[in-house]
Amino acid sequence: MVGVRIVHHLNCGSFRFGLVTHVLACETHSGLVMVDAGIGNADIDSPTSKLGRAALALGPALERNETALAQLKRLGYSANDVRHIICTHLDYDHISGASDFPDALVHVTATEHSVAAARRGVTAKLRYRTHHLPLDMRIKTYGGQGGPQLGFSTSYRIAGLDDFTLIPLPGHTLGHAGVAIRAGKRGWLMHAGDAFYHQSSIGLGPNSSGLRPRALRAMESMLAAEPKRVNFNHLRLKELANSPDIGIQVFCSHDATALQALQGTTTRT
Numbered sequence: 001m002v003g004v005r006i007v008h009h010l011n012c013g014s015f016r017f018g019l020v021t022h023v024l025a026c027e028t029h030s031g032l033v034m035v036d037a038g039i040g041n042a043d044i045d046s047p048t049s050k051l052g053r054a055a056l057a058l059g060p061a062l063e064r065n066e067t068a069l070a071q072l073k074r075l076g077y078s079a080n081d082v083r084h085i086i087c088t089h090l091d092y093d094h095i096s097g098a099s100d101f102p103d104a105l106v107h108v109t110a111t112e113h114s115v116a117a118a119r120r121g122v123t124a125k126l127r128y129r130t131h132h133l134p135l136d137m138r139i140k141t142y143g144g145q146g147g148p149q150l151g152f153s154t155s156y157r158i159a160g161l162d163d164f165t166l167i168p169l170p171g172h173t174l175g176h177a178g179v180a181i182r183a184g185k186r187g188w189l190m191h192a193g194d195a196f197y198h199q200s201s202i203g204l205g206p207n208s209s210g211l212r213p214r215a216l217r218a219m220e221s222m223l224a225a226e227p228k229r230v231n232f233n234h235l236r237l238k239e240l241a242n243s244p245d246i247g248i249q250v251f252c253s254h255d256a257t258a259l260q261a262l263q264g265t266t267t268r269t
């Protein structure tokens, strides 16, 4: 039994235009389970040599006190309390911080892992960094048919963590996925990673981002491995977010408004 007791909503990487990097740290009976890892200390130490200039174009703040490790320490945890990191995808702002938690098992779709490990083509070489997948990293991958969940035909229950499910949402990257969490009395939470950039993109409130709607859409298309699937994901997630039968909070990685709203709600489940 896992049982999600508390969900901490953390910003583990500020960027230009008021963008944040929304990371979850879930306290369970099996230790801390993170969803994404934000930007970690090794890349903050040497950003240009480790991440490359292209990755720095969006102006990451690269502040040590924003790392998941620093924030979890302030909450009274230590690095080895983190047992699992479930990654929506392997762009640096989502995987970089994993190196601060060497005892954690990393979970990701098999497609994302193979594309990131192969780094075929210029875009993949810019997007994925070899040091984010060191040979001694413990990784579990998920692929194949899976099973239905929350109206999606394919999903993968995380091994040993029944309350956590990876739901493939390819588009931003080829192996991108959302992470659905059964969070006790809070009901379902869905961390949709970079499947959208602001809640207004899936019809949840007005655009409060630092970018105009057209600029938001342009950025999504520019960064997407399969731009045509981005809109399809918006529609699927809009439908999910508005499903009265399920009762789920859907949010993404880089939306500061949604992060602040969730930080303001009670985190105990």
Ligand SMILES: [Zn+2]
Pocket (backbone or CB within 6 Å): 091, 093, 094, 194, 253, 254
């Ligand atoms: Zn991202």
